[in-house]
Amino acid sequence: SQQGEEDPQALSIQEGENATMNCSYKTSINNLQWYRQNSGRGLVHLILIRSNEREKHSGRLRVTLDTSKKSSSLLITASRAADTASYFCATDSISGNTPLVFGKGTRLSVIA
Amino acid sequence: KAGVTQTPRYLIKTRGQQVTLSCSPISGHRSVSWYQQTPGQGLQFLFEYFSETQRNKGNFPGRFSGRQFSNSRSEMNVSTLELGDSALYLCASSLVPGRAYEQYFGPGTRLTVT
Numbered sequence: 286s287q288q289g290e291e292d293p294q295a296l297s298i299q300e301g302e303n304a305t306m307n308c309s310y311k312t313s314i315n316n317l318q319w320y321r322q323n324s325g326r327g328l329v330h331l332i333l334i335r336s337n338e339r340e341k342h343s344g345r346l347r348v349t350l351d352t353s354k355k356s357s358s359l360l361i362t363a364s365r366a367a368d369t370a371s372y373f374c375a376t377d378s379i380s381g382n383t384p385l386v387f388g389k390g391t392r393l394s395v396i397a
Numbered sequence: 398k399a400g401v402t403q404t405p406r407y408l409i410k411t412r413g414q415q416v417t418l419s420c421s422p423i424s425g426h427r428s429v430s431w432y433q434q435t436p437g438q439g440l441q442f443l444f445e446y447f448s449e450t451q452r453n454k455g456n457f458p459g460r461f462s463g464r465q466f467s468n469s470r471s472e473m474n475v476s477t478l479e480l481g482d483s484a485l486y487l488c489a490s491s492l493v494p495g496r497a498y499e500q501y502f503g504p505g506t507r508l509t510v511t
Contacts, residue, residue, distance in 0.1 A: 318499065320502075325485065325505070325507070326504055326505065327401070327487055327489075327502035327503050327504045327505055328440075328487065328489070328500075328502040329502070330499035330500065330501070333499055373440065383453070384430065384442040384445055384453045384455065385430075385442070385500065386442065387432075387439060387440035388439070389439040389440075390439065
């Protein structure tokens with residue numbers, strides 16, 4: 286079963302605009318990660334945020350985590366056509382030795 | 398450092414056949430995980446191996462099996478293929494097991510069952 290659920294399912298923006306994707310999850314977590322997948326390829330790790338962190342930056346990426354709302358957001362600033370991809374959040378439950386669970390992803394299209 | 402490699406990249410099989418997929422992790426990585434990705438179900442966890450031992454198994458039927466060798470390379474096998482097994486199979490490696498570590502994914506094997 287999916288732990289994380291991304292929202293929206295699809296997003297289309299113009300180059301230069303900011304893109305925001307949200308992830309909600311159900312159970313308490315240790316960490317939350319964001320991954321990017323170009324069409325039909327493997328996933329690429331973007332950023333990991335721990336449950337005791339609220340915000341993290343990496344280049345044009347900004348991730349926030351609100352454990353009280355069980356949600357996270359990924360902001361891509363000044364988007365480029367090359368950012369066109371699907372973005373997934375992945376969570377690990379705080380309870381037990383459980384595998385990383387991925388959401389179904391947000392498909393981002395950046396139009397040049 | 399070479400990335401995660403998966404072979405073959407594409408595969409077409411017929412129902413009832415079996416298939417073996419291979420994954421070579423990044424050098425030095427000892428943990429390998431497998432995922433099945435379909436448009437309907439998204440990314441679903443299959444197995445995780447560390448030091449030749451299966452640490453975790455997802456909710457898949459017994460037709461799906463895997464193993465890891467002493468050099469950390471891993472294989473997964475699907476027997477008696479069904480149409481619903483058509484998917485992108487992704488392998489990921491990490492230094493050690495544990496969710497605090499990022500996973501490095503291979504390009505995947507696209508399996509089509511006809």
